[in-house]
Amino acid sequence: MQASQQSVRMPGHAIRVLIVDDHAGFRASVRRLLEGQGFEVVGEAADGAAALRRAAEVEADLILLDIHLPDLDGRDIAGRLVEAPGEPAIVLISSRDIDDLDDSVERAGARGFISKAELSGDALAALLR
């Protein structure tokens, strides 16, 4: 499941992304941003339950998982999403800064954490390398 930065650049082998966040406006911005940088957005989910369902369907390489979902805490389902088909890497996101969160992000089984405002293809690629 080790994704390489190379695959980001290679058409047809784009990294398949599932975006999990309850704000539609933010999901749309992320989709525009990532698609502009060669990612393939294969699905969106607005809450934890939908995330678990979609993850089982789409075989994503990467799941962008908001920590503060309306129904669940992203940290609590990261461990389960890793087991989903395609064995996706989980990157937790939040509009809060990493300084406002404790070490539970590291313990959640995620590849890493990116503050929403700092989200970019390069930042993701750096985490996935």
Place this chain on the structure above:
Amino acid sequence: MIAGPRLVWPLAGAGFAYGLALVPLLVVADVAADQDVWIALTLVIGWGWVGAGAFAALRRPDNRVGVLMIATGFAFYLTVGERTDAAILFTVGLALDSLFAASAVHLLLAFPSGRLRGGLDRALVAGAYVAVTVGSIVPTLFVDPAGFGCGACPDNLLLIESNDGFVERWFDGLSVTGIAILLASLVLLARRWRRASPPLRRAVTLVFVAGGALMAVLAGLLAFALIDISTDALDVAYYAVLVPFGLLPYVFLGSLVRARVLRGGAVGSLVATIGGTPSPGGLRDALARALGDPSLELAYWLPASEQYVDAQGRRVELPEGASGRAVHRVTLDHHHVAAIVHDATLLDDPELVAAAGAAAALALERERLEAELRAKVEELSESRARMIKFGMAERRRLERDLHDGAQQRLVSLALDLRLAREKVRADPDRAEELLGGAAEELTDALEELRELARGIHPALLSDRGLGPAIEALARRVPVPVEVRSQYDGGTPEAAELAAYFVVSEALTNVVKYARASRATVRIGHLDGAPGASLVVEVADDGVGGATLDEGTGLRGLADRISAFGGRFEIDSPPGEGTTVLARIPFD
């Protein structure tokens, strides 16, 4: 049926006259050897019952004990009639010579309230009356006095046919019935005494002892009659009955007088105790001692909040009707001060409670003031806790609003700007499009921040006052809102702010849920005890059915108003619009 005070005098007069009239009849009659003894007994016992009964009836006209005692005296005169030469008196005496016993049982079971309490009481008393009337009249029809060896006796006017065998068997049955009723009454009396509260026990002990002795001796007499002991022994037993029966009215009088003396002493020592500076709870203890009721409680009246509190200032409810507790309200200079909550049996001596209450009124007022102060402190600390809790909840709500609103928009904005920067050279059209979207996003974020800032503190309220601030609020609402203000300022800003938020939240609900075509906002002052209030009302013509359930904006409003010690009301019948009213006190 209770005789009014005006009936007591003629009744008592008739009782004394009847006894006196019997004396010459007893003197001329030559029925038995102990005639002179009976003359004395008639006056001592008969007058005793009538006199004590009259005293009790006058003292407590609403209690039928007195009338029952007078009736018992008359019943005794019927028995005495048996000892006269007059055939009619003799016959009536023969037929009803045990009526006094049933009347005494009735009185004792009804003592001291004058009412029979339970089904068993009523059954026993009814049984006793049937036994001494029907049960005694039937054999009278078959008794020939001459046949019993009383040649000097007058005729039995009711005699049909002499039948000694029948009469004897009948009396055996009657005796068994009588013994059963008497023993059951005795048990009931003993149980009642054991269960009595201390003040009740103090009031009834002497009467119950004499009454219990009467029942026991009566049962013994009936038992003797059953086993056919000698006539002499029976006569002795009969006199033995007359001793407790004759003593009873005097015992009753004695206990009344004793209660009066005790009352004087109790109130005297109460005055002495509270003259000093009683320790906390000392006043209650002193009153409890004076009234002989350890269960006594005091409730202080707080006119401002229209409630009773205990000495600690905590709210208490007065007991309702049939709880075994009674309430005496103490006033000082026409002002209600406190309520003495006591055992209902003390009502048998209401003057005692009233006297003690009057003696303690000043001390009660002093403790009332202290309780009022404690209640105020309690209320303040509660409202402070509510304020703090409310403040915390507000902060959490603000953080959430910021996080979900402006912050999300700014995050999206940051992403879009980054994307635009990447596109600006390669795809200027796309970049322009993205920047246009970003500008719109920024405008929305700014508006959201403004809204939020107004939610924290509306600038217009500080600058121009409540009326203009609410009018501005009304203009932003997409439903026609009429603002009727009879308010011209002069209220602390905190109260104005609370009023503003009531209107703001209520109008938000009108837009979100009410499906109303129009709404009206009223603002006004309300002067009155305990102080002035700012009043706002928001009414709409929508679907109604709004509730104060947890989690609704209205719930939050109610909490905010209660933090001010104000009142918040919703009237929202389904289909008939919603009216939200808030009264915010200020001083």
